[in-house]
Structures are given as C-alpha cells and as structure tokens.
Amino acid sequence: MSVSSSPYTALLRKIESHIALTTDERQAIQNLPVHVRAAKAGETLLREGDRPSQCCLVLSGLVCRQKIVGEGRRQIMSFDINGDVTDLQSLHLDVMDHDVAMLQDGKVGFLPHAALRAMTERHPRIAAALWRATLIDATIFRQWMVNIGRKSAYARTAHLICELVALARSVGLNEYVIEHRPTQEELGNALGLSIVHVNRTMRALREAGLVASEGRRLVVLDWEVLQSAGEFDPAYLHLKTAV
Amino acid sequence: MSVSSSPYTALLRKIESHIALTTDERQAIQNLPVHVRAAKAGETLLREGDRPSQCCLVLSGLVCRQKIVGEGRRQIMSFDINGDVTDLQSLHLDVMDHDVAMLQDGKVGFLPHAALRAMTERHPRIAAALWRATLIDATIFRQWMVNIGRKSAYARTAHLICELVALARSVGLNEYVIEHRPTQEELGNALGLSIVHVNRTMRALREAGLVASEGRRLVVLDWEVLQSAGEFDPAYLHLKTAV
DNA sequence: CGCTGGATTGACACCATTCAATGCCCGTGG
C-alpha cells in the first residue's frame, strides 16, 4: 500500500514484472540519473509537438495521456500510475503526438534519454523489457478501441473499472478497489462519453450492485458480474499474477 | 506501383524508412529465412489466443488486425499493406490479443521468431528500428481512439481516408487514391459505425465533392478540404516524406 | 459562510443503429 520513497523501487518493480534482472542489470538501473519533483493536478507535463529529452516516470498521483481535439474536446488514452513510464516512446519518436497531464497531485521522476539509451545499448535484455512494456501499452490501446467502438456505455464503463482495478492490484493493492478514481468527467473523456452519461451509467452500475462509491474511493462489490458486464478478460494486460 | 517480387525488398524499405542501414545490416536482413505463401480474402492468419512462432509480413493484398467481441461484432484496429509486419509484437508478447485476417487476396511472408531474435541481438540498431515501428503502430492506435471516441462519423471517415492515402503514398503510390479500398462493412468495423451509416457518410463525402468512387478505387478530389474535415495532421504517422 | 469543483437529475434533441427492401455488379453454370 505504501508508496516507496525511492524512484528506483517503482521502476525496478515495473521492469521485474517483465523479466528477472541480474545484479548487474539492477545496478545499471539504479545508476540512472533521475530528477524527482512534485506535480499538481491540472499540470501538463508534456504537450503534443514537444520534443522531450527525458522520459517521465510516475511515482505517485494519477497521470493521463490525452489528445486535445477541436473545440475543447479531448480523448484520454491512458491512466498511468505508480511505476508507469508515460512516454517511453519518446526514446525513439522525437515528437510527442499527445499530451501527458497530471490528474491528481503526485510525484514524477525524469530520466534523461541519453542515460536510458546508453543503458539499453549495454543491456539488451533491459531494452527488450522496455520494448515489451510499450507493446503492452499498445495492447491496452487496442482494447480501448474495441470498447469505445463496439460496446455500450454500460459495458465499456464496467470494462474500464475492471482494468483500473486489475492494474492497481498488479502493483500491490489487495482489494478490489480504486483508491483515487478519476472524476466522472475524466472517465467520460476516456470512454468517449459525455459526463452526463457517465453519471447515468455509474448510477446503473451502482443500482445493479456491482460497485459502490465512497467519495474518491470506488469499491467493486461483484467482481465476477462486473467482469462479464464489461466482457473483461485480463489476458490483454499480460500480467504475471492472476487478477 | 508494381509489387516487388522479393519479400526482402518490402521489408528493407520498411526498415530503411526508420534508419539508414549499413551493408552488413542489409545483409543480415536478407539472410533471414522467410516462407512466402498466398492467402485468400477471408482467411484468418492468426487468432486471439494463438502463440505464434513467427512474424507475418504483408507482401500484397490487404490485411487487418481485429478483435471479435460478443455477438459477431468486431473492431478492426489496423489495415496493413505491403511491407507491414502485422504482429511484430509477438516477438515479445507470447499470446495474441487479437486476430490477423486477410481482407483481400495477397501474399504474406513468415519470419521465424528465432531468426528475428538472433538478428536483433546482433544488430541493436535494427532492433531499435523495429521497436520504433511498433511505437508508430501505437501512435496510430491512439489516433484511432481519438477518432472513434471524439469525432463525428463524417470527420472520422474523412480522417481514415486521409490516413490510408498517406500510408499508401508513403510506400510508393503517387496519386491521392486508394487502389483497393476496404468494403464499407470493413470501414464500419474500423470506424465503430454501422454499415448503413458508413454508406450515408460516404455519400455525404461524395456530395461534398471530397472523394469519388470507381468500383474498388477511391479517389480523393479535394485533399485539402478532406484533411480539414477529418482534422487530419499526418505528424502522428512519423513519415519521413511529406504527404 | 460563501465559493468551487464535482456529482446528479430532468427534459429534449439528434445522431447513429436497426430492420427491411431494393439495386447493382459480376462470376458461374446451364
């Protein structure tokens, strides 16, 4: 439950969820320079068009990747939590195609591209693990496309809740709970729904006895039924541990 | 225009669109074992849950990645053409999270994972180029999420047409034309729309003078207006050449 | 205590789906 004080703990756990590391490799990661700072909700860390020279590691709080489109509309493409590197892609793609923004206060660490590149060249297994992490990102994007394109508001909301719970559990939480859920507006911007309809849908989920709301805590009451309502199968997350 | 006879030509062009290759590296790619075969429209090359031991390179025809969801509904997540490796991800993710299917007759080449892995270990620059290719895949998935989640049927159809034209042009076609377009049903399954509404939307695009249809050929009549209708900015494709 | 961000609700409009037919092109077989 407690968030680790060292930025390396989060990063190591993330990478070790992909491969087992040798002592040498662990050391290489812990030798990475990292600049940690606090960031407040609403802050935009990276903007579409930027050419970052470092990668952004989430240490606490809630971060999202999003695109702004037209008149204030936006699409959120991922929620990133403790241990996620939000823009690993910037290591190989110079220009950002989307924003990275803080949704809730937290801490982020910045890892210089130069140091990361040097490490990946000397440690191809770590490079492969990072590559794998970006591939899992892509599987999640694909899943979201399916949800947004082909499922009802009810099903896709249920699916997103399942995903957030599964990911939170995979980094250490034990309960079927989302401790600091996104706002309904943020959920809408992730699900391709209006805020009003997210509200209606959440109410339906509550009335069906699948979830309960306690302020910013969202509690899953019936994990099995919620999964089937969202047609959720965690295989696409490629987690080592069962959900 | 003419499709190359050698499977290596397509693959080399693809990789060389990311990095300049040394003679040594070119040779390594041309030494890859590849098994070419014809595949007919409707054939499913890979299925969700499969554990492939080779990657699939498109040589001709039209291929898609898709997920089946619930009662016969499906979401197409990409259209793949000459030179695309549809499942590069399977090099690092053992289980397929989606299907790969032929939409139009063509040829595909299969590259064994073992040979690819051996090559990437000895040629880290090629590994980086392939990694980059998967990252661009992800940028396209993100863009599709925005389209499906936040744009009108008209705008997202226009956007998809722009993307298909831009990609076809990037691999050698000169005109603003899609030679073998997907069917309207396939477009619908990619856009998150019903076939009927795709039809109405295509009519609207025709009546607005943006495109014209000649059987399976789709001709863009007004590239500028089509782009603005779809809010299309090719930056996310990370093409070296301008559209 | 008033302010602010978020949640909630109702009424209404509309975009897109569904259902159902029809049309068109083209390859195949009699």
Place this chain on the structure above:
DNA sequence: CCACGGGCATTGAATGGTGTCAATCCAGCG
C-alpha cells in the same frame, strides 16, 4: 447468351442510445 446467386452498395422508416442544455445539490475548504 441468359438466368441465377452472392457480395456489396444504397435507401427509407422507425427506434433508441447518447449528447446537450440547464438546474440543483453536495462536500470540502479557505
């Protein structure tokens, strides 16, 4: 040469899921 069938495109009508607009409510907080 024509009839037939299949796949795809097209169109109309009715339905409905979701968006929009507009209030109101609520809790936390300075």
